[in-house]
Amino acid sequence: MLFNSIEFALFLPIVFILYWFVMNKNLRLQNLFIVLVSYVFYGWWDWRFLSLIIFSSIVDFILGQRMEDSQKERTRKGLLWISLCVNLGLLGVFKYYDFFVSEFITAFGGDASRSTLNIILPVGISFYTFQTLSYTIDIYRKDMKAVRDWAVFFAYVSFFPQLVAGPIERATRLVPQFKKPRVFEYDKAADGMRQILWGLFKKVVIADNCAALVERIFSNYETMGTGTLILGAVLFAFQIYGDFSGYSDIAIGTARLFGFDLMRNFAYPYFARDIAEFWRRWHISLSTWFRDYLYIPLGGSRVDTKFKLVRNTFAIFIVSGFWHGANWTFLFWGFLHAMYFLPSLLRGKNRKNLNIVAENRALPNVKELAQMLWTFSIVTIAWIFFRAETITDAFGYIGRMFTELEFDAEIYRKHIFLLFGIGVLLLIEWAQRRKQHGLQFHSDTRVPQPVRAVAYVMTALAIILFTSGEETGFIYFQF
Amino acid sequence: MNTQNRKIAWFTAKIALYCAAVFGCNVLLGMWLKTYETVDLNSIGFLFAETAWAEYYEKDEPVDVLVLGSSHGLHSYRPETLKAEMNVENAVWNLSSAAQTPVTSYFMLQEVLKKNKPQLVVFDLYVMVFSSDRQLPYARYNYFGLQDGPVKDALLNEGFPLHDRVKFKYFPTYVYRKNLRVKINKLLGRQYLPPQTELYESYGYSYTPDTMSMDKLHNDNQFGKFKIDPEKLTERNFEYAEKVIETCKAAGIPIVLTTAPMPEFSIQTIENYDKITEKFNTFAAAQGVPYYDFNINRIAEVKDEYHYYDDDHMNQAGATTFSKNAAPILKKYLNRASSDSSLPARGQKESPAKTADLSAANR
Numbered sequence: 001m002l003f004n005s006i007e008f009a010l011f012l013p014i015v016f017i018l019y020w021f022v023m024n025k026n027l028r029l030q031n032l033f034i035v036l037v038s039y040v041f042y043g044w045w046d047w048r049f050l051s052l053i054i055f056s057s058i059v060d061f062i063l064g065q066r067m068e069d070s071q072k073e074r075t076r077k078g079l080l081w082i083s084l085c086v087n088l089g090l091l092g093v094f095k096y097y098d099f100f101v102s103e104f105i106t107a108f109g110g111d112a113s114r115s116t117l118n119i120i121l122p123v124g125i126s127f128y129t130f131q132t133l134s135y136t137i138d139i140y141r142k143d144m145k146a147v148r149d150w151a152v153f154f155a156y157v158s159f160f161p162q163l164v165a166g167p168i169e170r171a172t173r174l175v176p177q178f179k180k181p182r183v184f185e186y187d188k189a190a191d192g193m194r195q196i197l198w199g200l201f202k203k204v205v206i207a208d209n210c211a212a213l214v215e216r217i218f219s220n221y222e223t224m225g226t227g228t229l230i231l232g233a234v235l236f237a238f239q240i241y242g243d244f245s246g247y248s249d250i251a252i253g254t255a256r257l258f259g260f261d262l263m264r265n266f267a268y269p270y271f272a273r274d275i276a277e278f279w280r281r282w283h284i285s286l287s288t289w290f291r292d293y294l295y296i297p298l299g300g301s302r303v304d305t306k307f308k309l310v311r312n313t314f315a316i317f318i319v320s321g322f323w324h325g326a327n328w329t330f331l332f333w334g335f336l337h338a339m340y341f342l343p344s345l346l347r348g349k350n351r352k353n354l355n356i357v358a359e360n361r362a363l364p365n366v367k368e369l370a371q372m373l374w375t376f377s378i379v380t381i382a383w384i385f386f387r388a389e390t391i392t393d394a395f396g397y398i399g400r401m402f403t404e405l406e407f408d409a410e411i412y413r414k415h416i417f418l419l420f421g422i423g424v425l426l427l428i429e430w431a432q433r434r435k436q437h438g439l440q441f442h443s444d445t446r447v448p449q450p451v452r453a454v455a456y457v458m459t460a461l462a463i464i465l466f467t468s469g470e471e472t473g474f475i476y477f478q479f
Numbered sequence: 480m481n482t483q484n485r486k487i488a489w490f491t492a493k494i495a496l497y498c499a500a501v502f503g504c505n506v507l508l509g510m511w512l513k514t515y516e517t518v519d520l521n522s523i524g525f526l527f528a529e530t531a532w533a534e535y536y537e538k539d540e541p542v543d544v545l546v547l548g549s550s551h552g553l554h555s556y557r558p559e560t561l562k563a564e565m566n567v568e569n570a571v572w573n574l575s576s577a578a579q580t581p582v583t584s585y586f587m588l589q590e591v592l593k594k595n596k597p598q599l600v601v602f603d604l605y606v607m608v609f610s611s612d613r614q615l616p617y618a619r620y621n622y623f624g625l626q627d628g629p630v631k632d633a634l635l636n637e638g639f640p641l642h643d644r645v646k647f648k649y650f651p652t653y654v655y656r657k658n659l660r661v662k663i664n665k666l667l668g669r670q671y672l673p674p675q676t677e678l679y680e681s682y683g684y685s686y687t688p689d690t691m692s693m694d695k696l697h698n699d700n701q702f703g704k705f706k707i708d709p710e711k712l713t714e715r716n717f718e719y720a721e722k723v724i725e726t727c728k729a730a731g732i733p734i735v736l737t738t739a740p741m742p743e744f745s746i747q748t749i750e751n752y753d754k755i756t757e758k759f760n761t762f763a764a765a766q767g768v769p770y771y772d773f774n775i776n777r778i779a780e781v782k783d784e785y786h787y788y789d790d791d792h793m794n795q796a797g798a799t800t801f802s803k804n805a806a807p808i809l810k811k812y813l814n815r816a817s818s819d820s821s822l823p824a825r826g827q828k829e830s831p832a833k834t835a836d837l838s839a840a841n842r
Contacts, residue, residue, distance in 0.1 A: 006641075020487045184486055186489070453500075460501040461501060465659065466656070
């Protein structure tokens with residue numbers, strides 16, 4: 001079920017009312033209800049793949065308890081390996097099998113089409129796999145106790161707001177919330193609704209409208225010149241941001257309606273002043289997952305040689321690229337970000353910009369503005385690799401940006417509403433950059449209530465007015 | 480009610496209030512956006528589907544030949560020429576319309592059959608309209624054109640998928656959202672009405688007098704920019720195409736499926752046109768009705784240089800030339816039972832041999 005669908009618009013209020021008015025008698029009932037509605041939510045797409053989530057949940061539920069009960073380190077390690085093999089095995093089969101087989105066979109000049117299985121990628125498999133992995137790894141590390149109540153564990157794995165595209169929650173953060181009696185907090189729920197509204201705006205008004213034009217430009221880049229290609233790349237940067245951060249906002253907002261706090265996934269990444277800051281603000285739940293479960297175990301930045309530092313950096317970025325999909329374009333995207341990141345890391349300047357830009361000022365200074373523009377530019381160049389069908393296409397696209405020097409003002413004029421919409425997005429997010437999301441207003445806000453009410457109604461109307469038509473899926477569903 | 484429940488109830492009520500406000504604004508804004516069609520476009524006679532239906536009801540005369548299909552069919556079959564060349568006594572109507580899917584065609588046919596029994600139905604198949612089940616963007620023009628009655632209701636309640644129906648009934652801002660730009664232009668005193676490149680003639684037919692340059696056809700051809708996947712044509716469209724055929728058969732009306740010509744260059748540009756024509760051939764053969772793909776069996780008189788106004792549609796000269804040349808082929812199917820014993824009787828299933836001949840010819 002898509003967040004931006006009529007089905008979800010009906011599903012959410014029904015679930016909300018049943019959850020708070022009917023299932024509120026006891027905690028276990030509420031958790032069981034969450035499991036049930038999460039399965040309905042997921043099964044709406046394809047009920048057959050529910051079996052994978054259930055299987056993964058059963059395996060890790062049992063392994064977690066066995067791991068905790070066992071005193072022997074060797075047994076514990078063995079159980080962890082089983083969990084890793086089962087979860088990564090499923091991910092490998094469904095996500096990477098076809099890629100590896102076809103690359104291997106093609107490398108030896110064979111016909112790959114006979115050996116690949118054309119496997120359908122189950123929506124959200126990368127997200128819930130990483131979520132369950134964090135659970136078993138944390139138990140192995142003794143960072144948390146195993147869950148003994150299956151309703152709690154199954155609800156943790158399948159919690160519908162973040163099931164298919166994150167944020168990738170840690171068991172240490174989310175499981176305790178399932179164990180605690182839930183209390184309805186008015187302010188939290190109200191802010192959740194505002195966050196949902198803002199997420200829908202980013203998805204429906206910005207991302208979906210960018211998508212059609214981006215598709216047209218990327219599939220015909222051979223016939224286009226500098227102005228149009230720059231527009232295509234910039235629009236894709238906003239498409240993927242609107243799409244993914246929009247999803248995250250809706251997920252976090254929805255979870256808040258049910259009394260849960262999910263981790264923040266985006267923190268205005270396009271206002272970053274350097275690439276390290278960008279990665280602290282983009283897809284935070286995945287970056288921190290890789291940091292905690294891959295980068296630090298490899299030694300992180302506290303290693304004795306520069307070689308190891310470089311190796312660890314490349315490892316985290318390339319694996320992150322590969323996590324997005326079985327394609328060389330994603331690997332190259334990860335590689336490029338590693339190249340961007342390394343210089344500041346080697347000079348020890350990767351933690352230079354920890355606060356938000358222009359924290360105590362209304363506007364950035366010239367230096368900050370230049371830094372933001374530069375960071376956005378190099379990120380956008382990397383997005384071209386992420387979006388292109390092949391690496392050759394990506395290089396072709398970039399090549400034409402510099403060689404086919406022409407500017408077609410008509411295409412900008414024709415999409416003036418879209419560019420205006422992006423301008424509005426940037427303005428609002430700039431003004432709200434110290435807050436969690438674009439429509440967050442604290443009780444001490446100076447914005448009067450009627451003005452806020454008008455702003456919410458206008459945002460909702462903009463969503464109806466500027467929707468592109470089809471209910472478009474979220475880009476990150478494919479990862 | 481405890482404190483928590485009171486909080487939830489207050490929260491729910493407030494959300495409901497906001498929803499009501501948004502809904503009300505959506506209705507008001509939608510009504511304003513709709514006036515572009517009901518007032519502005521109507522004043523220059525630019526809503527061709529509605530104009531066609533208005534003329535149809537006003538004339539109220541018997542129909543001998545009925546053409547259904549998308550804009551592709553609309554701009555190819557000229558009723559005046561067909562009537563003269565097919566030598567029929569009563570009216571020839573072209574009730575094709577922009578992006579008309581087989582779903583809409585089915586209800587258009589139902590409306591005509593309420594009072595008429597045509598001697599022939601020509602059903603033009605254009606691949607692009609088979610690729611989506613959506614009805615909202617275009618079928619609404621026919622909906623507004625139809626007289627109130629069971630067919631009009633059925634078009635909305637059966638023809639529109641649930642999503643489209645909900646949006647159509649309750650979200651006018653969404654339905655008319657594309658009119659925002661022109662309404663703003665109007666408010667700002669700018670040019671807002673579309674250039675009148677297309678003109679309504681009569682009997683449902685509208686045309687464009689302009690001719691596309693060969694340079695534009697070759698260098699700015701939309702078909703080079705995407706691939707049409709015949710596997711992605713929707714089942715619902717085929718289901719309704721079948722219903723159109725079954726309805727004709729049940730009423731004893733001969734039906735001919737066609738695909739009117741597109742520029743030869745466009746056909747060459749489409750990578751897999753053979754797959755598309757094969758798909759329609761197979762469909763027609765399964766239904767036991769004839770199918771003529773005039774992009775395969777090209778009419779020599781129709782030329783890229785003179786007869787198209789874009790890379791897809793014919794101009795007035797093209798429609799006249801094509802109709803003149805297609806008429807003898809279509810004429811064979813008119814009143815076949817009485818006029819030509821070699822053809823199957825009305826409603827009778829086409830012999831497999833005959834269907835196979837046509838399929839082979841299309842290949």
